[in-house]
Amino acid sequence: MSENKNWQIATLVKSELASVNVKKLVFKINPSTVLGASKAGQHYDIKLTAPNGYVAERSYSVASPPEQTDEIEFGVQLFENGEVSPYLWQMKPATAGKSGDQVEIRGPIGGHFTWCHTMPGPLVLIGGGSGVVPLISMIRHWQKNLDDRKVILLASFRSLEHVLYRAELEKLESENQNFKFTKVLTNHEARIDSEKLKNVLGEVLAKMPMIYICGPTKFVEAMSNYLVTLGTNPHLIKTERFG
Numbered sequence: 001m002s003e004n005k006n007w008q009i010a011t012l013v014k015s016e017l018a019s020v021n022v023k024k025l026v027f028k029i030n031p032s033t034v035l036g037a038s039k040a041g042q043h044y045d046i047k048l049t050a051p052n053g054y055v056a057e058r059s060y061s062v063a064s065p066p067e068q069t070d071e072i073e074f075g076v077q078l079f080e081n082g083e084v085s086p087y088l089w090q091m092k093p094a095t096a097g098k099s100g101d102q103v104e105i106r107g108p109i110g111g112h113f114t115w116c117h118t119m120p121g122p123l124v125l126i127g128g129g130s131g132v133v134p135l136i137s138m139i140r141h142w143q144k145n146l147d148d149r150k151v152i153l154l155a156s157f158r159s160l161e162h163v164l165y166r167a168e169l170e171k172l173e174s175e176n177q178n179f180k181f182t183k184v185l186t187n188h189e190a191r192i193d194s195e196k197l198k199n200v201l202g203e204v205l206a207k208m209p210m211i212y213i214c215g216p217t218k219f220v221e222a223m224s225n226y227l228v229t230l231g232t233n234p235h236l237i238k239t240e241r242f243g
Contacts, residue, residue, distance in 0.1 A: 001115050007104045008104070008120075008222055010104070011028045011098035011101075012025060012091050012093045012101050013093050013100055014026035014093050018075050019161065019163055019164045019165075020159075021179045022072055022075050022164055024075060025075075026093075027073075028100075029105070030222070039114035040062075040065055040066055040115050040138040041061075041212065042107065042109060043061045043062060044062060044072065044105045044107030045109065046104070048103060058084045058085075062074065062107075062137050066146050067144045074133070075164060076088050076089065082170070099237055107159075112240075113239070115141070115210060117147065121208050122148070123152070123209060123210055123212075124201060125153045126211070126212070127153070127154075127213070128214070129213075129216070130164065131215030132155050135153060135212060135214060138212065152180045154192065154197070154201070156186060156215070158186055159186075159187045182200050184196065194226040194230060211227065212239065212240075216240070221241075
């Protein structure tokens, strides 16, 4: 798989809330400029250039599935004192007769934290906050290539208002018996621990699932350690962390 290291212009076509602190930003791109097929779990770099020449770059995971080639969706968490996220949140999408705001992007980037529907076994996804974004891409990729494998998403959020893509995930769970979505709300003093993992994942852990964990560093390390203590082969665990 090739990685596109060239910058290209992307035009915002949709902006809406995925949760109280994360926005779904969909950008239109020219698919002919993307080198090679993208994979669920990858990210893009976004670059902003100020009038005085100052440049700020950030990496954002892709939420859209790789089958969606002309538009890319990012889940951008707002950091009020940040350099990039406040600007992205204020961008205006395209409307009738008016083009949307633009940024420079490059990608797709990343080869370790990726999943493809051709991989065998159940799929276990564990996310903390905005770490759920690349896991959404994997879920949507699975939906595009439906099979009878078990897919479990276990995610931790601050409150119900912070649950990313809540309506989409709950709808999928109600319509597909092979998909299970469990959310843990930390404002209720709940945490994902070894016992929670054991209860939610159950017998799936014995079926050598591929496991993807994304979120803050401490969260990812804790989840990985819990899984290993439960007897999970470390080689089946893939992680992506931030912060």
